[in-house]
Amino acid sequence: MKNYLTLLLFIASTTIISQNTLKLGDNISPNASINDISWIAGYWVGEAFGGITEEIWTAPLGKSMMGSFKLVVEDTVQFYELCTITEENNSLLLRIKHFDKDLNGWEDKDTSIEFPLVKIEKNKVFFDDLTFEKISENELVIYVIFKEEGKDEVEMKFNYKLAK
Template structure:
């Protein structure tokens, strides 16, 4: 009986302990303005994947906010991301591309990773597989679903402090 109870508690925690959501295909995206994520603007640093992470988000212009991401291990660039959150026809989308340290793209030439907006709730903005959380004016969390080699997904957290 104790084993069954333990497994139920673990299963409940794994289902409800997640900070990310996934969009149900049949559901229409929620309308939202780019102003909803204006608090991302700035220079942010943290740690993840055994190294230093850094993101720089631009001010809103042209109904978009662009960003650049850099991951360093032992003082050397591991990889980059470039992307944006943009407003298109009253809907938001988060898009990005990955590059190695020599700026060779991971994705195919015309391929872009795209994550549609799901909802805004309190201090969190949810995209399909990513959540942006304003902890304070000087701290944010970004939660993301990352694919594993076995085909499963794991949620990772990027905690950033404003520089």
């Protein structure tokens, strides 16, 4: 009985966790405009990976938004991300490139990680394995699925407050 309850709790917690992100799978990204997610724009600050994180998103311009991410641990930059969300094929596509503290790219020169749009709700946008959720005017949460070779996928939650 104890093993059964443990299994049920595991299944329930996995189900709850996985509801924050969605996968596109074989589906086609829905129609959307960059203006549908303009609420992401802002200078957001939070904590993750044992340090301070910054996420900065520009307002829509030229059918795109530009973002950057920085992780600082013990007053030292660990890595950066450069991000874009662009209108493509009547939908949205999020692209991310990673850089170390000296701006050496993690991905190949002409490669970025792509997250196609899965679904948009009033204050939530689901990209494949990555979700933005506006909690309030001053709070943004981002959920990201991390995949490591040989390990289970893990969803991480980034809590941000609007910087003053």
